[in-house]
Amino acid sequence: MKQSRTQVYFLSSERSVTRAFQTGVSLHSHTEHSQEKLDDLPRYLDRMPVVSQFLHGERKRYFAATGANLDFSRAYWRGPLSAQSAHDLERLQIESLGLRALVSLTDHDTIDAGLSLQAGRPAGEIPISVE
Secondary structure (H helix, E strand, O other): OOOOOOOOOOOOOOHHHHHHOOEEEEOOOOOOOOOEEOOOHHHHHOOOHHHHHHHHHHHHHHHHHHOOOOOHHHOEEOOOOOHHHHHHHHHHHHHOOOOEEEEOOOOOOOOHHHHHHHOOOOOOOOOOOOO
């Protein structure tokens, strides 16, 4: 059986490492089209002492005001950037390394960002993907 090797490079100190490559790929970036569910968030917040105390108080206050439990399963987060801004940011970061950039925006449950970027561009320039 062939043994595989992994190498880690730190680009800030080893810029020459990118000379071996022609293209850099960004496979994961979110835009304002994304709807990242927050239903697991309380599990993480409950582990943070100050935050968990705050969240406990908010849960009590919400229940007192509405008679219902605070339901994170209906909550979601949206990225702050438009499709064009997110694509440009990722592209410029890769190009600053001296590489050709291939950027795939991977919003949750929608391909709208990729579709909006494809308009007026050559076929295949902008990949369509979803997380």
